[in-house]
Amino acid sequence: MTRFLINHWVRVMVVASFILAAGCTPVDRWSVYADKVEYERLPVGPDLKVEPVELQIEDGLSPLSAVLADQPIKLSVEQAVMMALTNNRDLQVERHGPVITGTFELIERGDFDPELFAEVEYFRERSSESSRSTGEQFDVAAEETSGIVGLRQTLPTGTTVEASLEQERSISNRAPEQQTARAGLSVTQSLLRGFGPAANLASVRQAELDTLASRYQLRGFAEALLSETEIAYWNFVLAREEIAIYEESLAVARKQKEEVELRIEVGILPEIEVAAARAEEALRMQALIDGRSQLEDRRLRLLRMISPSPAGQLNQQLAAVSELRLHARPIVDLEDRLLLAEQSRPDLNEARLRLQQRRLETVVTRNGVLPKLDLFFSLGKTGYGTTFSDSFNKMDGKTYDLTAGIQLSHLIGDRAGDAKNLAARASRQQAREAVANLRQLVEYEVRIAANEVERTRQQIDATRATRAFQEQSLKAEKERFDVGTGTALLVAQAQRDLLESQIAEIEAVVDYRVALVQLYLAEGSLLERRGVTLSRDVTGYYR
Numbered sequence: 001m002t003r004f005l006i007n008h009w010v011r012v013m014v015v016a017s018f019i020l021a022a023g024c025t026p027v028d029r030w031s032v033y034a035d036k037v038e039y040e041r042l043p044v045g046p047d048l049k050v051e052p053v054e055l056q057i058e059d060g061l062s063p064l065s066a067v068l069a070d071q072p073i074k075l076s077v078e079q080a081v082m083m084a085l086t087n088n089r090d091l092q093v094e095r096h097g098p099v100i101t102g103t104f105e106l107i108e109r110g111d112f113d114p115e116l117f118a119e120v121e122y123f124r125e126r127s128s129e130s131s132r133s134t135g136e137q138f139d140v141a142a143e144e145t146s147g148i149v150g151l152r153q154t155l156p157t158g159t160t161v162e163a164s165l166e167q168e169r170s171i172s173n174r175a176p177e178q179q180t181a182r183a184g185l186s187v188t189q190s191l192l193r194g195f196g197p198a199a200n201l202a203s204v205r206q207a208e209l210d211t212l213a214s215r216y217q218l219r220g221f222a223e224a225l226l227s228e229t230e231i232a233y234w235n236f237v238l239a240r241e242e243i244a245i246y247e248e249s250l251a252v253a254r255k256q257k258e259e260v261e262l263r264i265e266v267g268i269l270p271e272i273e274v275a276a277a278r279a280e281e282a283l284r285m286q287a288l289i290d291g292r293s294q295l296e297d298r299r300l301r302l303l304r305m306i307s308p309s310p311a312g313q314l315n316q317q318l319a320a321v322s323e324l325r326l327h328a329r330p331i332v333d334l335e336d337r338l339l340l341a342e343q344s345r346p347d348l349n350e351a352r353l354r355l356q357q358r359r360l361e362t363v364v365t366r367n368g369v370l371p372k373l374d375l376f377f378s379l380g381k382t383g384y385g386t387t388f389s390d391s392f393n394k395m396d397g398k399t400y401d402l403t404a405g406i407q408l409s410h411l412i413g414d415r416a417g418d419a420k421n422l423a424a425r426a427s428r429q430q431a432r433e434a435v436a437n438l439r440q441l442v443e444y445e446v447r448i449a450a451n452e453v454e455r456t457r458q459q460i461d462a463t464r465a466t467r468a469f470q471e472q473s474l475k476a477e478k479e480r481f482d483v484g485t486g487t488a489l490l491v492a493q494a495q496r497d498l499l500e501s502q503i504a505e506i507e508a509v510v511d512y513r514v515a516l517v518q519l520y521l522a523e524g525s526l527l528e529r530r531g532v533t534l535s536r537d538v539t540g541y542y543r
Contacts, residue, residue, distance in 0.1 A: 072317035073308060077233050080306050081530055084229040085222065087307035094221045101214040105207040114153040121146045142172040150184075156197040158190035167391065179391035184380035192370040199367035202360040209360075213353045219527065219534060220346035225305070226530060227521045231514050232302045237320045238510040239295040242503055246291050249499045250284035256495070257281050260488050273488040280492035284499075328457040328512055331450045337523045341446045344524030348442055351435045358428035365421035371410035378403040442522070449519035456512035463505040470498040 085091065123144040130137045150164030168180040194200065257277035263269040303314045331337075342348070379402050383395030411417070474494040480486030520526040527533065 072319040074319045074321050075233075075306075076320075077230060077322040078530075080229055080233045080302065081226055081532075083306035083308055084225055085532060088225055088229075088305055089307060091222060091225055094218055098211060098214040098218055102211045105204065105211055108204045108207045111203075112154055112156060114151055116149075116151055118149040119147065138174075140172065140174055142170070142174075144171075145169045156200045158195040158200055160188040162186045167388070169388070177386055179385050179388055180382060181385075181391035181395055182380050182382045183395065184378060186376065186378035188374050188376040190372075190374055192373040193367060194372075195367070198363055202364045206357045206360050209353045209357050213350045215534060216346040216350040216353070220350075222532070222534075223346065223521055223524070223526045226526055226532070227517050229302070229305045230517045232298065232305055233320065233322070234324070234510045234513045236295070236298040236302050236318065237322070237324050238506060239291060239298050240320065241324065241506045243288065243291045243295055245499065245502050245506070246284060246288040249495065249502075250281065250288055252495060253277070253281040253284045253492075256488070256491060268484075269488070276487070276489040276492045280495060283496070287499075324506070324513075325509055326513070328460050330457060331454055331519075334447070334450050337450065337519070338443055338446055340525055341442050341523040342439070344528075345442050345522075346524060348435070348438050348524075351431070351438050355428070355431040355435050358424065358431040361424040362421070362428050365417070365424040369414055369417040369421055371408060374407045376403075376405055376407065445522040446519070449515065449522040453512065453515040453519050456508060456515045459508040460505075460512055463501065463508045467498070467501040467505045470494070470501040474498045 121144075123142075123146075125140065125142045127140050128137055129140050146166070146168040148164055148166040150162060152160070152162040154160050162185070164184045164186075166180075166182040166184065170178045170180075189195075257274065257280070260269060260274050260277040264271050264274055299318055300314055302318065303316060308316055380400060381395050382399045382401065383391045383393065383397065384399070385391040385394050474491070474497075477486055477491045477494040481488065481491050517526065520529050
């Protein structure tokens with residue numbers, strides 16, 4: 001048996017070397033869990049350059065020319081979106097989120113990196129001893145120098161492998177110099193707790209899911225910013241159109257007042273008729289003042305989102321150039337939009353990833369309640385000599401050492417482990433219910449958004465018809481007033497009704513555009529519809 005062990009120690013060392021070589025393979029190549037979720041891996045290397053995640057905009061969007069502080073920016077809605085995705089300060093902050101989250105993948109993978117270790121020790125002794133046989137006392141002077149170098153690695157299988165090379169030199173006034181060299185290999189394999197890649201790589205996989213979830217968070221933030229920018233743009237256009245209507249109606253009210261005053265002067269109308277005309281002029285002025293204030297508020301809101309100035313100044317004037325009116329089409333593909341939302345909504349995809357994280361957590365906690373049972377062995381080959389080289393040359397002799405055994409430990413009851421397992425299973429069930437709830441919420445939001453699109457689409461035609469009828473009504477009241485059968489009050493009321501119908505018509509068109517944006521946001525397709533994608537790199541790391 002002894003000769004068998006001696007003859008095969010080299011074979012064991014070779015096999016162990018292959019194990020170490022496999023262990024030095026990056027953890028990226030180990031299969032963690034057989035699921036269908038696609039994810040991208042971080043590059044592993046010492047020369048990593050940190051860059052935030054990029055939002056790539058398709059070609060065809062014309063950038064703005066140089067921004068001049070004393071000239072208004074001629075801004076289309078497409079340019080507003082591009083500038084928001086490029087310059088918005090909040091988005092610049094959020095773009096670093098996946099980069100930071102991605103570093104935790106490297107941290108978790110670092111637990112399986114090979115470890116090179118070395119130690120040098122020097123010992124010197126001068127003492128007095130007594131001989132046990134003669135009782136004679138003598139002085140002892142001794143020196144010992146020892147060193148060890150090796151490689152150690154923990155593998156995802158639950159295996160810890162260590163290969164080492166030791167050398168020891170001993171000098172004493174009572175014994176000749178002796179040099180000892182030893183090559184050793186030790187392997188410890190977990191058999192229950194800590195066994196297998198499923199449990200040991202769960203934290204790596206959870207970190208990868210965290211990174212992918214952070215991308216969905218960034219996508220959701222970018223979509224929300226894009227929708228807010230578009231809505232702010234159209235609200236700015238609405239405020240501008242309303243001011244034009246207010247200014248026109250104010251001019252009409254002033255003309256009507258002057259006409260009434262002229263008729264009073266010539267005695268055609270009683271003086272009391274001028275009160276209604278003057279009141280109508282004052283109301284138009286009030287509306288114009290409010291409209292100008294609202295336009296300024298919406299200008300500042302839009303500027304805050306697009307940040308055209310490098311210094312972030314908000315004194316730049318804007319001139320919206322995109323056409324407000326469009327051909328409104330009915331929603332005829334609601335089921336397809338629901339399916340698209342099921343696949344594309346970033347919050348729903350993030351919730352699915354959280355559910356997978358909870359599932360991985362149950363794998364860890366189930367493994368954690370098992371007893372700790374480890375199989376270990378250590379094999380060494382030793383050479384003895386009087387010089388450094390001689391000790392290594394004599395390692396081919398019959399000297400060796402072998403240690404093998406099994407180690408068991410287990411907490412009786414293990415209430416902490418059971419509680420963690422129970423909490424993990426409850427969290428997994430909670431995450432499953434959260435996904436189901438969010439799916440219903442997503443369907444609800446898509447249906448509500450589609451209903452709003454259809455309502456506003458129909459309102460465009462209805463308000464257009466109302467405005468046309470109000471124009472006819474105003475024309476009729478003016479004709480009655482001109483022939484003396486009407487009053488200035490009725491004309492003012494007709495003018496007011498026409499103004500409201502004109503505002504309602506413009507608001508219906510803007511509401512339709514806003515409803516479309518909210519529908520695209522609800523179905524998770526807004527970025528793609530605007531030609532924007534996230535960069536392929538999960539974390540923004542580039543070599």
